[in-house]
Amino acid sequence: MCSYNKITFFCKHFEYRVAKHCHFARNDPGHQCFGAWSVKREWDEPQELCKDCVRQ
Template sequence: MCEYEEFLFNCGCSQTRLKSYCHLARNDLNHQCFGVAKLRNVWDQQVDCNSCISKQRPSMSSASSSSSSSVSYGMHSHYNSF
């Protein structure tokens, strides 16, 4: 059973991330898992996701030159493997 963790955001989006491969997927050349996906952890983030934050911001061409920080959680694009 491959293990996943899910991140829940205030905007209603959720992202899943692979936490660890199962024995069969570790030994498969393409890391394919044909077993059950196990949700190990669910994390409530208390912020909006990066894509919703970027949709809410005005275009950067008309913005001032002040720098803004982006929240990153080391996750990949939106996908659900369940």
């Protein structure tokens, strides 16, 4: 099971970033995970906008 961090930005958009790959994803050349996953940590970034909002 892969673990992700969930980051919520000032614009209320959120992003998942890989915290830890599962056994299968570590061994896959593209690090693809086709199984279950979970959110390991969540935090807010109250001073930052997401990448999409910065581009606008």
